[in-house]
Amino acid sequence: MKIPNLIMRLFKLIPLFIISFNYSFASQANEELIAKCDSCHGKNGVSQASDIPTIAGIPEWNLSDQMLQYLDGRPAKTVSYVSGNTSETGNMKSIVEGLTEEQVEQLAAYYSEFEFVKASQPFDENMAKQGEDIHEKQCDSCHSKGGSDPEDEASILAGQHKEYILSSLREYKEAKRPGDKKMLREIQKLNEDQLVSLAEYYASVQ
Ligand code: HEC
Ligand code: HEC
Incomplete structure (x- = not known):
């Protein structure tokens, strides 16, 4: 006992x-x-x-x-x-x-151990809507809840600074930053406007 x-x-x-x-x-x-x-x-x-x-x-x-x-x-x-x-x-x-x-x-x-705090930043509503459509089809399977799930293996995208998100997306597209192979394939299908709209979308997720 x-x-x-x-x-x-x-x-x-x-x-x-x-x-x-x-x-x-x-x-x-x-x-x-x-x-x-x-x-x-x-x-x-x-x-x-x-x-x-x-x-x-x-x-x-x-x-x-x-x-x-x-x-x-x-x-x-x-x-x-x-x-x-x-x-x-x-x-x-x-x-x-x-x-x-x-x-x-x-x-x-x-x-x-600290709490993630979303950046308060402006975003373009039309572009954010386009970004959301791309996200749902190509990204949400790994970046769930609009990229806001803190338990996600794929980090937090929602509320991250959009300039940083966009530069990361460009690095992935140009195969400069190492990353998940399946993700790289998805991002490399996208053009610059689509990358910008994804960054606007993640800035818009509340
Ligand atoms: C001189 C400024 C600077 C300092 C000091 C700095 N960082 Fe960074 N850090 C950056 C920048 C800029 C990026 C992203 C862009 C890049 O890598 O070019 C970054 C990216 C990161 C990332 C990647 C985040 C992600 O989501 O992929 C981590 C983790 C990180 N830093 C942790 C740290 C830690 C811990 C320290 C202290 C030992 C530190 N940084 C010190 C500027 C800095
Ligand atoms: C097969 C799973 C998967 C898919 C699909 C996926 N990702 Fe990722 N993503 C990851 C993982 C895992 C990471 C963490 C970094 C790494 O190991 O590559 C990540 C990291 C990222 C980062 C960097 C975050 C940071 O803090 O630096 C961005 C930006 C990103 N993903 C955007 C996207 C976008 C946009 C899409 C859709 C076009 C997408 N991902 C699709 C798995 C995925």
Whole structure:
């Protein structure tokens, strides 16, 4: 009787371990690292810049996978820091090259705990409607609920900055960014206007 009880108690402690692990990650040596990420990706990973994605609330494995893809040929553009030392520029490839795999995993765990906040951005209603039709036929099978399901393996598209979404779609179309093979086939069937309408659609999903 007593031994299973003890085991159950230990199991109940596991979430606590995970939470305190995240706190100590945030509060000690990595404070500076997080400040660096936040200075481009926004406070707690909620981006205020149209060409920088929000990373708050995206599933953990997806965040670490995407970071590691920079070591595997995903193109990274050089951008200015949005806050902090604004005279500096940086890009994801060299940032990830400076991290250990453990840090990548810790950062992914850290940012996945925040809530994804949709960017408030204008959109063109007619184009969004066209985008919705394309999405329903070609994308919703993987990007369910209009690309808004946080449990989706395929990340969050709804409410992500549309300029970032459009540049990602162009990279997929031109086979510059590695990605799911079936998805690449779907995106490569589309023309530039259709890519723009998809970006307008994801900006419109509430
Ligand atoms: C100098 C600005 C800058 C800094 C600093 C920065 N990032 Fe980025 N990050 C970007 C930009 C821009 C993109 C997307 C466009 C690209 O890759 O060219 C991006 C993309 C990402 C992505 C991919 C998101 C997706 O949906 O595919 C992740 C994950 C990420 N960053 C995490 C981090 C983490 C964690 C840190 C801190 C170690 C960090 N970034 C620091 C600018 C920055
Ligand atoms: C067979 C499944 C599948 C289909 C169909 C699919 N996707 Fe994806 N998509 C994924 C996966 C998985 C990812 C995560 C990145 C990766 O591993 O490729 C992704 C990532 C993305 C991203 C990058 C998100 C980010 O944060 O950087 C965009 C944009 C995107 N998809 C748009 C589309 C659009 C638009 C369509 C339809 C034309 C589509 N996808 C169809 C599976 C799919």
